[in-house]
Amino acid sequence: MRIGIVKSxxxxxxxxxxCGEEAVPSQSASTPEATETxxxxxxxxxxxxxxxxxxxGASFWYSELDVTPMLTGNDRNGVPVLTSLSNALADAAxxxxxxxxxxxxxNENGDSMGRPDILGTxxxxxxxxxxxxxxxxxxxxxxxxxxxxxxxxxxxxxxLNPDCTNTRYGAILIDMKGNxxxxxxxxxxxxxxxxxxxxxxxxxxxxxxxxxxxxxxSVQELDWCGNKVAEWFPAIESGxxxxxxxxxxxxxxxxxxxxxxxxxxxxxxxxxxxxxxxNHVTTAxxxxxxxxxxxxxxxxxxxxNGNVLxxxxxxxxxxxxxxxxxxxxxxxxxxxxxxxxGFSDWTHENQxxxxxxxxxxxxxxxxxxxxxxxxxxxxxxxxxxxxxxDHPKGKWHAGDVVWRVGPNFGYGNPEYxxxxxxxxxxAHMIPAGLPGAGDIILFxxxxxxxxxxxLTGLPGIWPNKFRDYSxxxxxxxxxxxxxxxxxxxxxxxxxxxxxxxxxxxxxxxRLPNGNTLIAQGGNGRVFEVTPRGTIVWEYISPFEGxxxxxxxxxxxPNAVYRAYRIPKxxxxxxxxxxxxxxxxxxxxxxxxxxxxx
Numbered sequence: 377m378r379i380g381i382v383k384s385x386x387x388x389x390x391x392x393x394x395c396g397e398e399a400v401p402s403q404s405a406s407t408p409e410a411t412e413t414x415x416x417x418x419x420x421x422x423x424x425x426x427x428x429x430x431x432x433g434a435s436f437w438y439s440e441l442d443v444t445p446m447l448t449g450n451d452r453n454g455v456p457v458l459t460s461l462s463n464a465l466a467d468a469a470x471x472x473x474x475x476x477x478x479x480x481x482x483n484e485n486g487d488s489m490g491r492p493d494i495l496g497t498x499x500x501x502x503x504x505x506x507x508x509x510x511x512x513x514x515x516x517x518x519x520x521x522x523x524x525x526x527x528x529x530x531x532x533x534x535x536l537n538p539d540c541t542n543t544r545y546g547a548i549l550i551d552m553k554g555n556x557x558x559x560x561x562x563x564x565x566x567x568x569x570x571x572x573x574x575x576x577x578x579x580x581x582x583x584x585x586x587x588x589x590x591x592x593x594s595v596q597e598l599d600w601c602g603n604k605v606a607e608w609f610p611a612i613e614s615g616x617x618x619x620x621x622x623x624x625x626x627x628x629x630x631x632x633x634x635x636x637x638x639x640x641x642x643x644x645x646x647x648x649x650x651x652x653x654x655n656h657v658t659t660a661x662x663x664x665x666x667x668x669x670x671x672x673x674x675x676x677x678x679x680x681n682g683n684v685l686x687x688x689x690x691x692x693x694x695x696x697x698x699x700x701x702x703x704x705x706x707x708x709x710x711x712x713x714x715x716x717x718g719f720s721d722w723t724h725e726n727q728x729x730x731x732x733x734x735x736x737x738x739x740x741x742x743x744x745x746x747x748x749x750x751x752x753x754x755x756x757x758x759x760x761x762x763x764x765x766d767h768p769k770g771k772w773h774a775g776d777v778v779w780r781v782g783p784n785f786g787y788g789n790p791e792y793x794x795x796x797x798x799x800x801x802x803a804h805m806i807p808a809g810l811p812g813a814g815d816i817i818l819f820x821x822x823x824x825x826x827x828x829x830x831l832t833g834l835p836g837i838w839p840n841k842f843r844d845y846s847x848x849x850x851x852x853x854x855x856x857x858x859x860x861x862x863x864x865x866x867x868x869x870x871x872x873x874x875x876x877x878x879x880x881x882x883x884x885x886r887l888p889n890g891n892t893l894i895a896q897g898g899n900g901r902v903f904e905v906t907p908r909g910t911i912v913w914e915y916i917s918p919f920e921g922x923x924x925x926x927x928x929x930x931x932x933p934n935a936v937y938r939a940y941r942i943p944k945x946x947x948x949x950x951x952x953x954x955x956x957x958x959x960x961x962x963x964x965x966x967x968x969x970x971x972x973x
Contacts, residue, residue, distance in 0.1 A: 491872050498554025502914040508904055509887040511944055512557055513550050516566045516937040519919040520544040521559055547577050554915055560602055560956050564592040565937040568633045570643040571946045572969040573600035578621055591620025591655050602956030606645040611676045611684050616656035623726040626651045631732030634885045634940045636807035640972030645680035652676045653728045657719050664708040669719040688775055690723050696777035702829035706836030712755050724754040729804040734814045743778045752803040757826040758782030759803040790856050798841045799825040802883035811890040812850055820847040823879030845877045848884050862905055883938040893941050900934030
């Protein structure tokens with residue numbers, strides 16, 4: 377028996393019952409380069425891939441891995457194999473995924489095919505001022521810029537920095553030429569800039585914590601000079617252990633955390649609330665296997681003093697996430713390893729945002745109330761919208777899931793036209809006032825994720841979906857029609873354009889000129905692309921302080937969790953030329969800005 381993995385628009389685990397049977401994928405194979413489709417998306421022309429409808433008799437490239445020895449002898453570690461066919465397939469798929477990531481060449485992903493820095497030593501590879509949206513770019517660097525510090529502080533990760541002689545600066549603001557404008561001593565993720573030069577970001581817990589440093593001990597707001605303005609700590613609730621902020625938060629005033637006309641995040645904590653995404657470990661339901669606890673996700677809206685005004689917990693809504701029977705079996709019986717020892721990271725949520733004003737709600741669709749919240753689950757390959765208010769006619773209650781895409785993207789499902797989403801990040805509704813407003817856009821990482829069966833009739837496993845390149849997908853939330861897509865599955869040596877692939881982290885931002893800023897996070901690559909797919913600005917992060925390079929794991933030491941383009945109007949001219957740290961003094965009488973530009 378052999379398994380085949382097809383390199384297509386949606387790389388799906390396929391099973392051929394015999395060597396002579398043809399494997400038919402859920403999506404047709406795509407060409408290596410994007411093609412113009414002329415599909416209208418707002419006020420601009422979009423780029424898409426060929427029609428994903430299956431073509432009978434089409435020939436697909438696929439690589440095979442013979443799993444027969446795993447069923448009849450010892451596994452690759454010399455341990456007697458499990459008799460469960462499902463587990464054998466999961467093991468084989470894991471080997472295949474390692475082979476896929478090991479095949480990624482550093483030149484394809486990390487250094488932009490060896491192209492020179494066009495501006496000297498600032499790591500800018502492409503810059504066309506006539507076609508970019510001018511501003512500053514805030515990096516959430518996971519490589520950090522290390523700087524001397526006098527003593528141990530809350531910023532330190534003692535496991536990585538035991539002598540406390542250096543501080544990790546993870547919030548790094550650069551200009552269009554790659555020059556560092558300012559940087560702040562924040563080690564968590566993400567970081568977001570607010571009008572007036574304020575920054576909000578987190579501080580990682582110890583790398584020896586149960587969640588391996590993915591959670592943050594606190595989230596702080598700092599001014600331009602690095603002075604603490606406000607601080608929030610994770611909510612403590614009965615029945616939950618190891619609480620910690622992680623992956624995302626949203627300030628009052630902005631639905632998504634980046635610039636949109638008239639929707640600026642408020643820099644004054646007293647003016648509104650902050651919405652936090654938080655992990656906690658909880659006991660699995662009695663229907664689960666009992667072999668592990670769950671690393672569950674909770675949402676907490678807090679005021680400036682840290683008082684919890686509203687909360688929501690993912691496991692309470694398990695029945696609303698669309699898992700079929702094999703997927704439910706997999707969630708209950710498969711420990712997702714990113715959670716740490718003893719518990720399963722079954723959601724791995726990495727995005728939480730408000731919808732904000734949008735045309736769908738204006739037309740009467742209450743599912744898209746501006747206060748409603750959109751999320752995505754990396755481990756489960758799904759995204760959804762949760763209501764913040766009861767339906768006036770009782771169709772749903774606050775906290776219910778009122779819209780969902782995934783986890784089933786196969787033929788016969790409405791999601792099929794989007795293409796298989798794998799391990800998504802940063803799914804959000806494009807804010808009003810920007811091209812494509814009201815569409816959903818997400819970074820479809822690829823790599824591996826998903827609960828479910830690999831072959832009809834078999835028990836579910838995790839992961840059950842694979843793909844060795846990434847996509848940015850924008851689609852209509854009503855019809856699910858794809859209106860724009862960016863993908864570059866294969867590096868082009870002729871143009872020295874790198875393959876587009878980051879199996880984890882990453883984000884996107886729609887810009888006012890219709891371009892899209894993309895952070896290919898795992899490789900530290902940030903670039904601005906036009907609606908027709910032309911790269912007009914590209915930067916490779918040079919900050920490589922912490923993460924080790926792991927061959928075959930597609931993780932580079934210069935990883936960037938997210939990147940946001942900031943309008944120049946958010947930074948008062950009086951602050952430019954100063955940098956956070958000793959000797960930086962805020963101007964006399966400085967107050968929070970009261971207008972948003």
